[in-house]
Amino acid sequence: MNFTRLVLRNIERSAFRSWIILMCAALVAFFVVAATLVINGSRESMSRARARLGADIIVVPDGAREGMENAFLMGAPVSLWMPAYVTIEVAEIEGVEAVSPQLFLFTLAGATCCAVPEMFMVAYVPETDFTIKPWLLQHIPDGLKLGEAVGGSYVFVPTGYAKILIYGYTIDLRGNLDSTGTNIDQTMFFTFETADDISRLSEFQAEKIMEIPPDSVSAVMVKTNPNADTHTIAQRITSTIPDVDAVESSNLFQSQRTRLDGIFKASVALSGIIWILSILLIVLIFSIVVNERRREIGVLRALGARRWTVAQSLLAEAIVLALFGGGVGIGLALLGVSLFREAIINLIGLPFLAPTPMSIVTIIFEGLVLALLTVIPAALLPTLRISMIEPALAMRK
Amino acid sequence: MIELKNVSKLYSVKNRPGVSAVHDVSLNVANGEFVIITGRSGSGKTTLLNLIAGLARPTAGQVLLDDVEVWKLPDDQQALMRNHKIGFIFQFPSLIPSLNVLENVLLPTILGDKQDKDSAHDRAVKLLEEVGLADKLDSLPRQLSAGQQQRVVIARALINQPELLLADEPTSNLDEQTEAEVMTLLKEMFSKKGITVLLVTHTDELIHYGTRAIRMASGAIVNPPVQVQVTT
Incomplete structure (x- = not known):
């Protein structure tokens, strides 16, 4: 007791x-x-998604801000295209330290050519990229070659396949990024060269062509000078270059x-x-x-x-x-x-x-x-x- | 052992004049006495018992237990004093329904500061043997008759080897035969253990179990003292 x-x-x-x-x-x-x-x-x-995107400013076609945010957060399919020369115009803006264009692409939902469900894909330019480069330098120092990709934490090679099949094209998955809890975890990253190759071959191998409009990019990732005011630079971009929106990293996912x-x-x-x-x-x-x-x-x-x-x-x-x-x-x-x-x-x-x-x-x-x-x-x-x-x-x- | 000096107790009632339960009572009880307090219902017997035990604060006067004024002690020491020195037998069913017989008897031992659990357990078993309930250790109160429950209460009252046993109408809910059994048991305990007993009853029939009897009426002790013929 x-x-x-x-x-x-x-x-x-x-x-x-x-x-x-x-x-x-x-x-x-x-x-x-x-x-x-x-x-x-x-x-x-x-917060992790912002860090993963790794840019101080993202330049997208005017009116496409929400579509881009929804694509990264929720995987909502989006089609954003603007002339590739915007990259050069942005690079010339005062206070911009580095620029790198990206293509936003999607796999075909439920298509027999694709071994994965609808997936967001980002193509980057290895020579100028600064968004996933730090991760690549640490994990894959020789970088991605033609036909290679890295994926978010949920991207994997489906059972029964040796590689990932998209638009009838086989992609070798070289590694996985850390989890963000957003759609970035289900996003695949590869080079512009690989994107062009997929697009070219999809004409013969896929049910539908993966279209990349000529001389077009989806977004331009911008890194500003360390001492520059990001807000001022964003304003400078929108006022100088027509039909684009400059989304500051700190304002990213504002509506969400x-x-x-x-x-x-x-x-x-x-x-x-x-x-x-x-x-x-x-x-x-x-x-x-x-x-x-x-x-x-x-x-x-x-x-x-x-x-x-x-x-x-x-x-x-x-x-x-x-x-x-x-x-x-x-x-x-x-x-x-x-x-x-x-x-x-x-x-x-x-x-x-x-x-x-x-x-x-x-x-x-x-x-x-x-x-x-x-x-x-x-x-x-x-x-x-x-x-x-x-x-x-x-x-x- | 017990000394009451001009003790009064007034119960305050909202928006009404207070009710005097005990009025100017002085009383001395020596060690080893078996005092029966009789009186009609409402005569102040239970209140007097509560005042002696420190369960009710006197409105006036002093209550001394072994020369210590009870209400001058802080709550902790009052509680310890009750735990060590006083055993209680109540008029109403007072066993904890969720505890078995043995646990009920052991209850006072966990409330005090005595830590010897083994000897408390042995003492509880022995007391339950003495009150004739050795085979009911694991029973719950609801599985016992009223007489058996009151025997458990007696064992509980004695578990901490008190110097004083206060019994408030211990037989009021019992039939005649059980009443006699319980009173005989109390008398036995009084003789064997040499403790002082104060027992409150509304009937004069139990007076002969005590060594002294006091009658109360309207909150005061009635004089002259009641004559007691002690039973053996």
Whole structure:
């Protein structure tokens, strides 16, 4: 017989009360943890995507900003073309240190020529590229040759194939980039030379030609001088070169970030409402239970329980229920977010990166603290009230 | 052992004049006495017991236990004093329903600062043997009769080897035969363990179990003292 056993027996005894408190703690933890996983994951995704693109400014055809962002984040097919000479014009703008053009291409969805589902592809110029070059120098120092590619973390050679087949063209996958949680993870990168080769051969090998308009590029990646003001340079580009939009890296995914802010605010508001309602419900339930056990508490005091012992025993019940309920809520949130990841991405229209083991530990800790902060303050008032009462009065019916 | 000096207890009631439960009571109880306090319902017997145990704060007067004024002690020490020195038997069912018989008897040992769990366990088993419940250690209170439950309460009251046993109408919910059994048991414990007993009852029929009897009416002790013929 010990104090813990007494606490556990009391929890068992007040089954209804215990379930309600457990559910409240679970609900609060579930909601906040799930929202945190999605929102933090989404922020991290966009941040990594910006870092992966590696440019200070991206120049795209005017009005194509959102299409480009959606292609990188969600893999939405996009067709962006502007004259290749824009690259030279951008390079001549004051404050621009380096430029490199890119082609944005898509595989054919469900075509027999392609062994992969619809996939975003980016072609770059090895001589001028500075976006994936740092990664290539570290992992594939000799760079990509004709017919070779690197992919995002989810790009792999399908089972039964030795290479990746697109537009009837076989591509040798040389490596995988780190995960970003965005569509970049499902993007393949190869050289302009490879892109031209695929396009040329698709005429004979594929159901449909992979068209690359002559002397066209999809985007120009811009690196500015370290001391230059990126915003000024972006303005200079749009005012000097007609029919282009210069997207600053810091403004990249602006509409998605605005949407995420909205989701964050709604989550905070909803979490607050759930938290307050849970506290009120627990105060009510705990008051009823404490009142039911009033005489028993009087008996405990008569048998030698200190005020603090009585409070401790009731708070220990609350803590056990909070931790257990919090654990259940956190577990369900982790499981739910992981199982329904695709559905959530489609629902909110934003990608999100799966949490790292370290961030899971932090989230579990935060969820449990929140569950405790829900149950303990709610239990505190009735607990203190009953523990302060004169034992003789507590024993009176 | 117990000294009450002009003790009064007034219960305040919202928007109404207070109710005087005990009025100007002075009483001395020496070590080794078995005092029966009788009186009608509402005469202040239970309140007097609560005042002695430090379960109710007197409105006026002093309550001394072994020359220590109970209400001058901080809560911690009051609780320890109750745990070490006083055993309680209540009028109402006071066993914790979710704990079995043995755990109920051991309950006071986890509330105090005595740490010797093995000897507490042995003592609890021995006490339950003495009250005739050696075969009910694992039973839950609801599986016992009212008489058996009250025997468990007696064993619980004695587990910390108290110097004083306070019994508030311990037989009020029992039939005549069980009442006699419980009173005989209490008397046995009193004789064997040499503890001081204060027992409250509404009936004069139990007076002969004590060594002294006091009658209360309207919150005060009635004089002259009741004559007691001690049973052996």
